[in-house]
Amino acid sequence: MRSEPVTWSPVAAQAASLLEEATDLLVLHRDFAAALERCEAGCDSLGTASGTSPVPESSAEVKCSLCVVGIQALAEMNRWREVLSWVLQYYHDPEHLPPKVLELCILLYSKVKEPQVMLEVGSSWFRDQSNKRLPEYGSLLELYLLHALLPLGRFEAAEELVRSCDVFDSEQQQAFLGTISESRCQWTQREDRYSAAEQQEDTATETLLGAVSQKLLAMLTFLRRALRSMSSHFSLLPYKKMLLATFLLYLVVVRLDPASPTSLPFIYKLVQLFRQAWAAVSSPVHRSPVQD
Structure with a gap:
C-alpha cells in the first residue's frame, strides 16, 4: 500500500x-x-x-x-x-520544547560554561509525563545529567531523576547512579584541594601581614622614644626664658607698627633684646651660670 x-x-x-x-x-x-x-x-x-x-x-x-x-x-x-x-x-512553556531544540540549548550553554541557565527548563521538561514517552527522553536525560546537573554539583536532583525514570532498566539505573557517585567523589576531592590551597594562601597572607606589622610597630616605638626625648629636652628649658622670648616676639609682630617712624629705635632695641634672650634660651642647659 x-x-x-x-x-x-x-x-x-x-x-x-x-x-x-x-x-x-x-x-x-x-x-x-x-x-x-x-x-x-x-x-x-x-x-x-x-x-x-x-x-x-x-x-x-x-x-x-x-x-x-x-x-x-x-x-x-x-x-x-x-x-x-x-x-x-x-x-x-519549557516542557513544550522539541527534543532537538532542548538538546542544542543544553550543549550550547554547557560549551559557554553557563549550564545553570538550563536547570529550571530541564527540570520542567524531564518531569513532564508526555515527554517521558518520547524516544529521545533517555538520551536527553543522560545529556542533561552530564552537561548540567553533575558539573553544577546537583547530585541529589540527578539521583532523583534517574530513579524516577521508567525508560532505564535496573542495570542502566545502577550505571548512572555509579556515575553520579563517582562525580560526587571527584567534586569533594576538588573542594578539599581548593580549601587546602585557600588555607595556605591565608597563612602566607597572615605571615606577610605579621612581618609588616612588626616593622610598623618598631617604627612607632622608635618615633615614640624620639618624641619622649624631645619633650624631656624642652621640659628642661626655664619657663621664664621661654615666656620672655614669646612676649618679645608678640610685641614685635603684633603690637608694634613697623611702618611708624617712632617705632624704629624701639624695634631695634627689642630686636637686640630678643637676640640676647634667644641666645640664652638656646644655650645648653647644663652650662654653668656666668659669674658677675
Whole structure:
C-alpha cells in the first residue's frame, strides 16, 4: 500500500520556504543576521505552541527546524545569552520544547560554561509525563545529567531523576547512579584541594601581614622614644626664658607698627633684646651660670 504524500498547508509551505532561505544564508552566505530574520518570520507565521490546540506535524517540524537554524545564527553572532529567551518566544512553556531544540540549548550553554541557565527548563521538561514517552527522553536525560546537573554539583536532583525514570532498566539505573557517585567523589576531592590551597594562601597572607606589622610597630616605638626625648629636652628649658622670648616676639609682630617712624629705635632695641634672650634660651642647659 502506497503512503500518501504529505500535504502542506499554505502557512507551512511559506514557513518551509523561509527555512530554506535561512539555511542558505547561514551555511552558504554566512549572513547570520539575515538568517535569523528569516527564522523569526517563519516562526511568527506558524504561531506559538500553546499546548492546548494541536499543531500539524509538518508545521511542528518546520518550526523546530527554524528554531535550530535560529539558535545557530545567534551562536555565530555571539548572542548565545539570548538563545533560551528567543526560543521560549515561540514555545511558551519549557516542557513544550522539541527534543532537538532542548538538546542544542543544553550543549550550547554547557560549551559557554553557563549550564545553570538550563536547570529550571530541564527540570520542567524531564518531569513532564508526555515527554517521558518520547524516544529521545533517555538520551536527553543522560545529556542533561552530564552537561548540567553533575558539573553544577546537583547530585541529589540527578539521583532523583534517574530513579524516577521508567525508560532505564535496573542495570542502566545502577550505571548512572555509579556515575553520579563517582562525580560526587571527584567534586569533594576538588573542594578539599581548593580549601587546602585557600588555607595556605591565608597563612602566607597572615605571615606577610605579621612581618609588616612588626616593622610598623618598631617604627612607632622608635618615633615614640624620639618624641619622649624631645619633650624631656624642652621640659628642661626655664619657663621664664621661654615666656620672655614669646612676649618679645608678640610685641614685635603684633603690637608694634613697623611702618611708624617712632617705632624704629624701639624695634631695634627689642630686636637686640630678643637676640640676647634667644641666645640664652638656646644655650645648653647644663652650662654653668656666668659669674658677675
